[in-house]
Amino acid sequence: MSQVLHTPPPAPAAAEDDPAALAAHHGLSVSGARPTLSAYLRELWARRHFITAFATAKLTAQYSQAKLGQVWQVATPLLNAAVYYFIFGVLLxxxxxxxxxxxxxxxxxxxxxxxxxxxxxxxxxISGNLGLVRALHFPRAALPISFALQQLQQLLFSMAALVVILLCFGVMPAASWALAVPVLVLQFVFNAGVSMVVARMGAKTPDIAQLMPFLLRTWMYVSGVMWSIDATLKHSSMPHVVKTLLEINPAAVYIDLMRFALIDSFKAHQLPHHVWAYALGWALLAGVGGFVYFWKAEERYGRG
Incomplete structure (x- = not known):
């Protein structure tokens, strides 16, 4: 019996000088080419179990070398709060x-x-997981999203300590505590979006990681973490534009909404007008914008 080998027809002469046309003629495609946005979303959803498992593994391994282990998940923010209380609450x-x-x-x-x-x-x-990026094919957005999910899991551990503190200072559970859920959802979407932006920047310029602590420290000081924006602005002669920027600062918006949800003495009049609209707007802007921005460089991660 004879065996017939099927070979593609000869390429047109014009294609011989055009590598892209030649590759298309033979049914070849670029390795690691960026998929369409809808296809990328489907791939990301298909990896949702990987994202969750990766975040949980990272959280478990974070303090594996420490003797107190996972206790540091709660102890670290509590110690920070104690230092800030002494400096800002007592001294200042x-x-x-x-x-x-x-x-x-x-x-x-x-x-x-x-x-x-x-x-x-x-x-x-991206820059800290190049081995994984280069070895496996998966939507790279899974990495910054999983790191944001890891921090959400850590926050949920810390919230248990926060509840104990609230009870110790006479703040009783109320129906408003349920508002913490939508606040955390919106903040997670915002955080994940910003994480994707800095992940793309950090993949190209690793020095961003050295600059970021200074930027974040400055952002913290203007976000009302240790002081009340509402009380300060009432007796301030700051320009109106500065007051507006302080009020709509996304970090301050999510912090104030959580305080409103959990603390009885933090009233609605202490929130900026349209605060829920700001919270939703920042989440959509960062989440959608950051995702598209990250996706546009998908084929470049791990190369070079």
Missing amino acids: GTSRGVSDYIPFLVTGVFIWTFTQSSIMAGTRA
């Missing part, structure tokens, strides 16, 4: 005029730490 007196200052401060520190840690982890999401 920012606690004056702020009801339930310790719950106010601890809530601010925990919620801010969620954003800060997500962004810092995002800067190294």
Whole structure:
């Protein structure tokens, strides 16, 4: 019996001088080419179990070498809150005029730490995992999203300590505590979006990771973590544009919404107008914008 070998027809003469046309003629495609946005979303959804498992593994391994282990997940933000209380609440007196200052401060520190840690982890999401990026084919957005999810899991551990602190200072559970859920969802989307932006920047310029702590520290000081934006602006002669920027600052928006949800003495009049619209707008802007920005460089991650 004879065996017939099927070979593609000879390429047109014009294609011989055009590598792209020649590759298309033989049914070849670029390795690691960026998929369409809809296809990318489907690939990312298909890897949702990997994202969750990767985040959990990272969280478990984070303190594996420490003797106290996972205790540091709660101890670290509590120690930060204690330092900030001594410096700002005692020495600088920012606690004056702020009801339930310790719950106010601890809530601010925990919620801010969620954003800060997500962004810092995002800067190294690609550059710190080049072996994984180069060895396996998967949507690279899974990495910054998984790091943001890791920080959300860590925050949930810390929230248990926050509840104990609230109870110790006489803040009783209320129906408003349910508002913490949509606040955390919106903040997670915001954090993941910003993480994707800095992940792309950090993949191209690793020095971003060295600059980011200074930028985040400055952002923290203007976000009302240790002081009340509302109380300060009432007696301030700052230009209107500065007051507006302080009020709509996304970190401050999510911190104030969480305080409003958990602390009885933090009232609605202390929130900026249209605060939920700001929270949703920042989440959509960062989440959608950051995702598209990251996707546009998909084929370049891990190369060069």
